[in-house]
Amino acid sequence: MSVLTERSAAEIARDVNARKLSAREVVDATLAHVDAIDAEVGAYLTPLHDLARATASRVDERVAHGERLPLAGVPLAVKDNMCLVGTRTTCASKILERWSAPYTATAVQRMLDAGCVPIGKTNLDEFAMGSSCENSALGVTRNPFDLTRVPGGSSGGSAAAVAAREATIGLGSDTGGSIREPGAFCNLIGFKPTYGRVSRYGLIAFASSLDQIGPLTRSVEDAALAFDAMGGHDPMDGTSIDRALEPTATALREDLRGLRVGIVREFALDALGPEMAAVYERAYADLKALGATLVDVSLPTAEHGLATYYLIAPAECSSNLARFDGVRYGLRVDGPDVNAMYERTRAAGFGAEVKRRILIGTYALSSGYYDAYYVRAQKARTLIARDFADAFAGCDLIACPATSCPPFAIGAVSDPYSMYLMDYYTIPMSLAGIPALSVPCGWVSEGGTPLPIGLQLAAPHFAEGLLLGAAHAYERATEHASKHTPRAGAPA
Amino acid sequence: MSAYEAVIGIECHVELKTETKMFCGCRNEFGGEPNTKVCPVCMALPGSLPVPNRKAIEYMLRAGAAFDAEIPEFSKFDRKNYFYPDMPKNYQISQYDMPLTQGGVVRYWLEDGTMKTCRLTRIHLEEDTGKSTHAGSGDGRIAGSSYSLVDYNRAGVPLMECVSEPELHGADEAVAYLESLRRTLLELGVSDVKMEEGSLRCDANVSVRLVGAAELGTKTEIKNMNSFRSVHRAIESEIERQTTALESGARIVQETRGWDEIHGVTHPMRSKEEAHDYRYFPDPDLVPLEIAAAHVEHLRGALPELPWRRFERYTVQYELGAKQATQLIDNPALARYFDRVVEASGNPQQSTNFVLGELSRLANERGVSVAESAVTPEHVAELIGMVEAKTINSKIAKEVLTRTWDGAGSPRSVVEKEGLAQTSDPAAIEKLVEEVLGANPGVVAEYRSGKVAVAGFLVGQAMKASRGKADPQLVAELVKKRLG
Numbered sequence: 001m002s003v004l005t006e007r008s009a010a011e012i013a014r015d016v017n018a019r020k021l022s023a024r025e026v027v028d029a030t031l032a033h034v035d036a037i038d039a040e041v042g043a044y045l046t047p048l049h050d051l052a053r054a055t056a057s058r059v060d061e062r063v064a065h066g067e068r069l070p071l072a073g074v075p076l077a078v079k080d081n082m083c084l085v086g087t088r089t090t091c092a093s094k095i096l097e098r099w100s101a102p103y104t105a106t107a108v109q110r111m112l113d114a115g116c117v118p119i120g121k122t123n124l125d126e127f128a129m130g131s132s133c134e135n136s137a138l139g140v141t142r143n144p145f146d147l148t149r150v151p152g153g154s155s156g157g158s159a160a161a162v163a164a165r166e167a168t169i170g171l172g173s174d175t176g177g178s179i180r181e182p183g184a185f186c187n188l189i190g191f192k193p194t195y196g197r198v199s200r201y202g203l204i205a206f207a208s209s210l211d212q213i214g215p216l217t218r219s220v221e222d223a224a225l226a227f228d229a230m231g232g233h234d235p236m237d238g239t240s241i242d243r244a245l246e247p248t249a250t251a252l253r254e255d256l257r258g259l260r261v262g263i264v265r266e267f268a269l270d271a272l273g274p275e276m277a278a279v280y281e282r283a284y285a286d287l288k289a290l291g292a293t294l295v296d297v298s299l300p301t302a303e304h305g306l307a308t309y310y311l312i313a314p315a316e317c318s319s320n321l322a323r324f325d326g327v328r329y330g331l332r333v334d335g336p337d338v339n340a341m342y343e344r345t346r347a348a349g350f351g352a353e354v355k356r357r358i359l360i361g362t363y364a365l366s367s368g369y370y371d372a373y374y375v376r377a378q379k380a381r382t383l384i385a386r387d388f389a390d391a392f393a394g395c396d397l398i399a400c401p402a403t404s405c406p407p408f409a410i411g412a413v414s415d416p417y418s419m420y421l422m423d424y425y426t427i428p429m430s431l432a433g434i435p436a437l438s439v440p441c442g443w444v445s446e447g448g449t450p451l452p453i454g455l456q457l458a459a460p461h462f463a464e465g466l467l468l469g470a471a472h473a474y475e476r477a478t479e480h481a482s483k484h485t486p487r488a489g490a491p492a
Numbered sequence: 493m494s495a496y497e498a499v500i501g502i503e504c505h506v507e508l509k510t511e512t513k514m515f516c517g518c519r520n521e522f523g524g525e526p527n528t529k530v531c532p533v534c535m536a537l538p539g540s541l542p543v544p545n546r547k548a549i550e551y552m553l554r555a556g557a558a559f560d561a562e563i564p565e566f567s568k569f570d571r572k573n574y575f576y577p578d579m580p581k582n583y584q585i586s587q588y589d590m591p592l593t594q595g596g597v598v599r600y601w602l603e604d605g606t607m608k609t610c611r612l613t614r615i616h617l618e619e620d621t622g623k624s625t626h627a628g629s630g631d632g633r634i635a636g637s638s639y640s641l642v643d644y645n646r647a648g649v650p651l652m653e654c655v656s657e658p659e660l661h662g663a664d665e666a667v668a669y670l671e672s673l674r675r676t677l678l679e680l681g682v683s684d685v686k687m688e689e690g691s692l693r694c695d696a697n698v699s700v701r702l703v704g705a706a707e708l709g710t711k712t713e714i715k716n717m718n719s720f721r722s723v724h725r726a727i728e729s730e731i732e733r734q735t736t737a738l739e740s741g742a743r744i745v746q747e748t749r750g751w752d753e754i755h756g757v758t759h760p761m762r763s764k765e766e767a768h769d770y771r772y773f774p775d776p777d778l779v780p781l782e783i784a785a786a787h788v789e790h791l792r793g794a795l796p797e798l799p800w801r802r803f804e805r806y807t808v809q810y811e812l813g814a815k816q817a818t819q820l821i822d823n824p825a826l827a828r829y830f831d832r833v834v835e836a837s838g839n840p841q842q843s844t845n846f847v848l849g850e851l852s853r854l855a856n857e858r859g860v861s862v863a864e865s866a867v868t869p870e871h872v873a874e875l876i877g878m879v880e881a882k883t884i885n886s887k888i889a890k891e892v893l894t895r896t897w898d899g900a901g902s903p904r905s906v907v908e909k910e911g912l913a914q915t916s917d918p919a920a921i922e923k924l925v926e927e928v929l930g931a932n933p934g935v936v937a938e939y940r941s942g943k944v945a946v947a948g949f950l951v952g953q954a955m956k957a958s959r960g961k962a963d964p965q966l967v968a969e970l971v972k973k974r975l976g
Contacts, residue, residue: 081539083539091538099538103537103539201539202539202540204538204539205539209776236543237543238541238544238777239776239779318573318771319573319583319771322573322583323536323580325577327577328535328536329537329538338577338634338640339575362771365771366769366771370773
């Protein structure tokens, strides 16, 4: 494993800007590593060797012309539900398998403007619907810490890429936990900003009111650098918030003195089994040791998060995915008339989980059921958001588990409901639209293999600086992430 | 007199005349090569997002203010879900339960000048679809066609949907309502309102019931009407069809019917049972709209004079006929010109005569509009003043107007330069009259033998001898006196 691929984004950018290192060297090393190990990891659906090399050379030219780029030469993995002009953008679906994006997503463009180099487009659960990456129609992604296990999902490809050192920053999208859960499963920082902070323009929608782009990184500092580069108002996204973005990378802290951290009464740890419970008990104790005051907070409606989410997200997806009809782009399966063409195209193009959610959503929006399902779910969502607002009246941050289990074996979770439960702890924050992240907090052992566990931290709307700052203090003090290295690509 | 009366409601779709489309930056223009005014947003490419056009919302509020509609402080966009190839997202961004404007009233007038009102249910904002062309079937219909072509240039054009209450009773009222709606939107500058280009499209809900009945009859929705004339014909035809059916004891089926322009009848298109469940829900890509009450008040105060108010001013204050008033209102540039003539002359009747008479004739003949001609409203007022002062008579006035039109200068200068001022000196006229009588002894004899009608000939001869300048009234008096 090349030492260059181990470096953080902050280190790479510093050296490339100082012209001690070229972006091209970093990218060549990364591509060589991808070529060596991605056959076993399966992080990338579409590696972009030529584009990566050309972009790296351009970054070097920009630096040579005196530009200082906050992410100069940093290898970037882009989840394949984000558009990058001229590249195949599939959503890991057969319906878009051969579709090439004619434009670039705002968040991706901002990362490129900041000096990032796109290494490739990464695997995901089809249309970001799933928690293990197993719903991809185009490939299998494996957890770099145990290749028999899932990397989490839906941003499993970006998480696996960053964990396996096939990229330094991964872009993910989080609708109900799709950055935080793979972040936890792959020993990474998985950060979902406040809804509206990062433009969704060019992110292929799953559930518009919940989707949010964020970074997957190996350090909190890198997550902050990435967020500072990609965040901020975008006139192309009507839900983008027009509010100044204060830099978070300069707000990183070394302790938690003066902070009140809420421990959620309803999230009892004994439900997780003794080994995981011990990890979280230890994490809470470490927060306290860093100077935080632990306070008891209540989220009485959070237990309804899952049911609420599985009405709102499918309702929105049933409408968002209507455009995939074979008329203008993507897969078309011809039929005797236009309706037959729609049916055949969508039957052949969408996988089982996508169809399931389209059906649930269509049902929830139908006349006669709308009030009982969609409207009630919206009311529940309001109550959940209010619970968080009430809780934050008594604390600055909330700490809780990121997942209910460590990464599981590929194929082990087969029924949809058990899979939906993977996001039990992350969904309430998505419904409330607040920023949250997972940060490595320890390891459990299964069959002699150490598996990473993530601690979830959540903050009030727009308090990304506080959130990342606190996570940084915890990361520095505990150094859980560095206790084990990924097996993928490890020297024999 | 039929025992049945018609009850009609009109639903209009009006394309707003914004520079760009409703949710993207593409040009909003009629026509063009297919699929040249498109972008990722209006083609619904994966990942694209809509951003509302503020101007379109402003136009909606202006229309709402003009029709005295209620403009709530909150509004939102909803998705109307159904599959159709010319609708790129397979949902239309529209407004369901919180439209930008609620209620309101359209004031309109009939040909005889009677002012009427029709209440509005609502006006809401949505986006237009593309256009499909079905090929291979011979008649352009989808049935039997082998393929279809879709042009998305129109997809995403802002569309105002304006729904009336069922308060129109007959084809005349329906068309008069539409004309008033069209004139108002033109005056507001929010749309071209051209039926031939599709920037105004309308459907009519028609039912009939026994005169005096409280309940509405079963309605049919009439589509495919592409001119006001076809709206009139279609409604008349449908009223007759329904009345005949009811009189023969049949029932009306609630359905959508298409107007067949060639055969002059409506025919069934689809029945209510096939109605869609559109699964409306708030569009999560668009944040709710907040409309400041103060802004709405400002808009209400800043409205131009609306056509119905102008009609009242012309017919009540100026005592113009309904037809003349309508003629002016339908030519806004001419109406503005007319208003300036009235203002300068203080004589609405003469202003009407000149503007709608000689000036319009000249405009027609020369192919230049009145407002763009060399004749200014002040020139016309000057001319009216000279007629009122009897400096010239109306015949000379027309000649002078033509000279001014052709660039000869102000009417007064033309009259002075060419010595066209009316002669009202009795001695001079008397001399003229005597000469005419002396030159026509036969006619004089005829008159005296009882054929008094020949006096007109003699007056005419005297006017001719004065080259039209003599005061015609004075000439007539003197001729009679001399023949006396």
